[in-house]
Amino acid sequence: MARTVIDAHELSKTYTEGPVPVEAVKDVHLHIEAGEFIALVGPSGSGKTTLLNMIGGLDEPTKGKVVIDGTDITGMKENKLIDFRLRNIGFVFQAYNLIPVLTAEENIEFIMLLQGTDKDERKQRVQQLLEEVGLQGKGSSRPSELSGGQQQRVAVARALASKPKFVLADEPTANLDSTTAANLLDIMEKLNKEEGMTFVFSTHDPRVIQRARRVVTLVDGEIEKDEMVNEPMVD
Amino acid sequence: MMILKIAWRNIWRNRTRSLVLILSIVLGMWAGAFIMAFYWGMSKQQVDDTIQQNLSHIQFHHPDFRENFEAKYTIADGDQVVADLQQDKEVKAYSERVVCMAMAASASKSTGVTLYGIVPEQEDALTGLKEKLIAGDYFTGKKNEVVVGNKLAEKLHLDVRKKIVCTFQDEQGEIVSVALRVSGIFKTRNSRLEEGMIYMQQTDLSALLGTGNGIHEIAVLLADDQQVDAVTDQWKQDFPADDVESWKELSPELRLIVESFNQYMFIIIGIILLALLFGIINTMLMAILERTKELGVLMSVGLNKTKVFIMILLETVFIALVGGPLGLLLAWCTVQLTHSSGIDLSMYSKGLEEFGYASIVYPELGMSSYFSILIMVVAAALIASVFPAMRALKLKPVEAIRKI
Numbered sequence: 001m002a003r004t005v006i007d008a009h010e011l012s013k014t015y016t017e018g019p020v021p022v023e024a025v026k027d028v029h030l031h032i033e034a035g036e037f038i039a040l041v042g043p044s045g046s047g048k049t050t051l052l053n054m055i056g057g058l059d060e061p062t063k064g065k066v067v068i069d070g071t072d073i074t075g076m077k078e079n080k081l082i083d084f085r086l087r088n089i090g091f092v093f094q095a096y097n098l099i100p101v102l103t104a105e106e107n108i109e110f111i112m113l114l115q116g117t118d119k120d121e122r123k124q125r126v127q128q129l130l131e132e133v134g135l136q137g138k139g140s141s142r143p144s145e146l147s148g149g150q151q152q153r154v155a156v157a158r159a160l161a162s163k164p165k166f167v168l169a170d171e172p173t174a175n176l177d178s179t180t181a182a183n184l185l186d187i188m189e190k191l192n193k194e195e196g197m198t199f200v201f202s203t204h205d206p207r208v209i210q211r212a213r214r215v216v217t218l219v220d221g222e223i224e225k226d227e228m229v230n231e232p233m234v235d
Numbered sequence: 236m237m238i239l240k241i242a243w244r245n246i247w248r249n250r251t252r253s254l255v256l257i258l259s260i261v262l263g264m265w266a267g268a269f270i271m272a273f274y275w276g277m278s279k280q281q282v283d284d285t286i287q288q289n290l291s292h293i294q295f296h297h298p299d300f301r302e303n304f305e306a307k308y309t310i311a312d313g314d315q316v317v318a319d320l321q322q323d324k325e326v327k328a329y330s331e332r333v334v335c336m337a338m339a340a341s342a343s344k345s346t347g348v349t350l351y352g353i354v355p356e357q358e359d360a361l362t363g364l365k366e367k368l369i370a371g372d373y374f375t376g377k378k379n380e381v382v383v384g385n386k387l388a389e390k391l392h393l394d395v396r397k398k399i400v401c402t403f404q405d406e407q408g409e410i411v412s413v414a415l416r417v418s419g420i421f422k423t424r425n426s427r428l429e430e431g432m433i434y435m436q437q438t439d440l441s442a443l444l445g446t447g448n449g450i451h452e453i454a455v456l457l458a459d460d461q462q463v464d465a466v467t468d469q470w471k472q473d474f475p476a477d478d479v480e481s482w483k484e485l486s487p488e489l490r491l492i493v494e495s496f497n498q499y500m501f502i503i504i505g506i507i508l509l510a511l512l513f514g515i516i517n518t519m520l521m522a523i524l525e526r527t528k529e530l531g532v533l534m535s536v537g538l539n540k541t542k543v544f545i546m547i548l549l550e551t552v553f554i555a556l557v558g559g560p561l562g563l564l565l566a567w568c569t570v571q572l573t574h575s576s577g578i579d580l581s582m583y584s585k586g587l588e589e590f591g592y593a594s595i596v597y598p599e600l601g602m603s604s605y606f607s608i609l610i611m612v613v614a615a616a617l618i619a620s621v622f623p624a625m626r627a628l629k630l631k632p633v634e635a636i637r638k639i
Contacts, residue, residue, distance in 0.1 A: 058535055058633040079539045086537025093636065097532040101244035106237065113237045114537045158536070 002033035003069070005165050005198055006055055011064035013050050013221075024050040026221040027064070032166070032200060037192045039201040039212035047221040048202040049170055055200065056089050056168045057081050069165050086114055090159030092169035096151040098143040104130070104154045105139035111161040129157035133187050149180030156187060166198035173205045181207050238542055242549035245522070246557075256518045257558040260511055260612065264562025265569070267507045268608055271500050272570040272598035273578070278492045280593045281425075285489055286482050288362050288423050289432070291330070291454035292463045293470065294485055296478040300451055304336050306406040309449025311476050316453055319473070325457050325466050330354065330361040332452040333440045337403035339433060341391035348387065348433050350401060352440030361456055364421060364434065371395035371419035379439050380418035384429030388420045395420060401433070406445040413443055424593040497607075504608050508615040515616060519551055519623035530627055531635025540628050547624040548617065555616030563605050570598045 008030040015022045025047040032038055040048040053059035055066055057073045065074040068088055073081060085091075098107045105126050112122045130139050133153040143151050152172060159167045169188075173181035189211055191197045201208050209215060217225040246253045286292060295316055297308035310316065313331070320329045333352030338345055351358075355374045359365040364382065365373040374380055383393060393399060395417055402412045415435060423429055441447060457466060467481040483490035523530070530543060538546075577595040580587060584594030 053633050056535075058636075079541070082534060082537055082539045085535065091532075091535055093532065097528070097636070099241065099529065099533070101241055101248060102237075106240070110237050111536060114542075162537070 002035060004031055005034050005069050006030065006032035006200070007067040008051075008055060009065050009067070011051065011054055011066065012062050013047070013054060013059065014062045024221050025054070025061075025218075028218075028221075028223055030055075030216065030223070030226075032198065034165070034198055035192070035196045036214055037189065037199050037212055038214040038216065039203055039209050040216050040218060041204055041209055042218035042224075043204065046218040048204075048218050050221075051218065052168050052170055052200065052202040056091060057085050086111070086162060088162075088165045090162060090164035090167035092152070092155050092159050092167060092172045094171035094174045096143070096148070096155045096175075098151055098154055098158070100143050103140050103142055104135060104146065104150075104157075107143070107154055108157045108161045111158055115162055125161065126157075129160055132160075132191065133157045134183070147180070149176050149184060152176060152180075152184055153187065156184065156191075160191065160197065166200060168200050168202075170202045171205070172201065173203070173208055178207070181205070185211050238546050239549060242546050243553055245526075245546075245550050246553055249522070249525075252518060252521070253554060256514060256554055257561070259514055260555060260558025261562040261565060263507045263511050264559055264608065264612060265565045267504045268563055268566030268600060268605065269569050269598065270503060271496075271604060271608075272566065272574075272600035273596060274499065275496060275600055275604075276574070276598035277592055277596045278496065279599065280597065282482075282489050282493060284424055284593065285428075285486065286460075287456075288367075288425060289428055290482045290485055290489075291361060292457045292460060293455045293467050293479060293481050295453040295455075295470075295474065296451065296480070298476075298478045300334075301478065304334070305408075306335055306404065306444045306446055306451075309446055309451055310453065312474065313448075313450045313453065316474060316477065320453070320455060325459070325462055327456045327458040328357070328360040329453055329455045330357040331437065331450045332358075332454060333437050333444065333446060333449070334451040335403045335440070335444060337401040337433075339387070339391065340400045340402070341393055341397070344391050346387070346390060346430075348401070348431055350403065350440060351432060351434045352437035352444075353434050354437050358434065361454060367421040367423055368419045369422045371417065373419050374436060375418060377416070377418075379413060379415045380435065381415040382419040382421055382434040383417055384432055385420050385422040386426045386429035387431070387433070388417070390430060393417050393420075399433075403444075405443065411443055500604060500607070501611070504611055508611060512615050512619045515551060515554065515619035516622055518554075519547065519620060520626065522550070523547065523623050523627050527630060527635045528637075530630055531632045531637075534630070534632040535636060543627055544624045547627055548620045551616045551620035551623075552613060555612050559609050559612035563609060566600075567605065570600055573598050 008028055011025055011028040012023065013025040015024055028051060040051060042048050050059060054061050057066070057076070061074060065072055071084070073084060076084065099110065102110060108126045108129055109122050112125060126139065130136055133156055135150060135153055138146065138150060143154070146154065173184060176184060185208060188199055192199055201212065203209065212229060214228050216223055295310055297310055300308035317331060320326050331354055335350050337348055337350045339348045359373070368382070369385060373382065381399065383399070388394065391399065397417050398414050399417060400412060400414050402410060405411045457463060463481050467479060470479045534543065574597050577597050579595050581594045587594055
């Protein structure tokens with residue numbers, strides 16, 4: 001039996017910024033086990049990113065709770081939550097969001113520095129990650145000197161740098177062409193298969209959905225379908 | 236270390252904006268430090284001139300003399316004081332003076348003056364009076380000769396070998412009137428000294444006052460001006476019967492100039508920094524606004540709020556640490572350059588001399604002042620960074636990431 005890394009109970013999120021409250025996510029129950037390669041899909045406004053943000057501790061649910069690998073992160077104090085994210089969750093964003101003043105190597109190393117990893121281990125892991133994402137020799141390039149696909153690969157390496165329990169990827173291929181997107185997904189799939197890394201995607205990109213082993217479809221903030229497409233990875 | 240790197244590189248992301256801010260700090264610090272150096276150079280010269288030309292570092296008097304200026308108040312143990320001064324290695328020069336207030340009159344005008352009965356060699360060693368002569372001789376040995384200031388000579392229409400009549404009270408309180416002949420005319424940078432002082436030989440004045448060998452004032456110049464306070468305290472203990480006063484006690488207005496310099500400096504630099512403060516806050520707020528998304532990402536991936544705060548604080552301090560020292564270096568170079576050449580204000584010399592200022596100003600500023608200014612710049616930068624940093628801390632990662 002695989003270990004549960006993400007356990008969302010009755011998760012709801014209501015935005016009250018406008019005159020009418022908007023329920024972005026409604027009573028969602030979601031259990032994700034270690035080694036899954038899962039896609040949260042649905043049309044725009046279906047609540048995928050909101051759900052992803054709540055799972056990642058970036059957004060506070062209005063109701064319900066999120067338990068990550070046995071730790072309830074709901075209501076956790078902000079600095080503690082930041083530290084929790086640092087040590088447990090990897091993020092890949094749609095717009096890459098690398099630190100523009102740091103090189104590819106430094107972007108990856110930065111996370112380990114925050115974790116307090118020693119220098120030798122950092123340097124070794126940076127090289128290993130660059131190799132895994134196929135960016136050997138590009139370590140000293142700044143993000144502005146890299147293509148979109150290369151930047152997103154650095155972002156994946158950065159997400160993995162902290163040895164997280166899972167990686168949350170919000171529309172990671174949205175800004176990439178087909179070939180680059182395929183390359184990136186190859187890398188993530190490989191990491192999932194070979195290292196058992198859990199990936200949770202929020203996407204409506206068919207290229208990602210095709211590769212996912214489990215697809216959770218959200219409509220109007222509710223889970224409409226949760227289906228296994230292929231055999232899930234076993235821990 | 237990585238935060239230091241990010242903060243430093245962030246400064247140069249918008250090179251033009253950072254350079255404009257740095258340049259404003261450079262100019263602000265340059266102007267502030269140079270104004271202070273100019274003011275200090277001017278004031279120090281006034282203090283030094285007054286010490287060298289009249290006051291000296293320390294003076295001895297009878298305890299009642301400076302209250303009444305009566306001829307009878309001579310220094311009781313004057314001989315003993317002089318004998319001790321001759322042995323003291325701290326003493327560079329001294330002058331024994333007989334002093335009285337007098338009314339000086341020429342054929343056309345009259346004015347109040349202070350008559351100084353001096354030993355010419357002693358006075359010359361102390362104040363360099365002989366070198367300041369612009370006409371006539373420095374006492375030829377004839378009886379009742381006087382050396383007068385140029386300003387007084389102009390006022391009373393005097394010239395060398397012309398006569399001047401001085402009226403004063405002798406030791407008994409009797410009015411004495413005596414005709415004195417101008418032997419020489421001196422010029423100093425301080426027109427107030429020039430206008431109010433007449434020097435004559437001590438033997439002549441003592442005879443007229445009837446004070447015998449008594450002296451009213453012993454002015455002492457020390458070899459090291461840093462020792463003034465210590466030596467004054469020591470002599471106060473050694474000569475309890477006399478009034479021993481340093482120039483700071485003799486001339487409180489000069490003391491005020493020296494002692495209030497730091498306050499002036501803090502006020503002037505403080506005003507400049509206050510103006511710069513708003514520039515820094517504005518620039519940093521813009522920088523934060525531009526990087527909202529990036530800050531959101533940093534917080535998402537694990538940079539805690541303390542580190543975000545430190546990062547913004549460092550960016551501001553780095554800007555100040557580039558601009559501040561550069562401005563101070565520029566000010567130091569300007570001060571060194573103008574200190575050796577002097578700044579010629581001779582077109583305003585008449586007005587300046589009225590207040591005892593020289594017409595050529597030699598700006599100078601101690602290293603400790605540069606250091607104080609630098610500390611103030613960094614402190615101002617730290618203060619300026621707090622508001623933008625607080626704004627950054629209020630960002631919520633999930634909202635910040637959504638910003639375009």
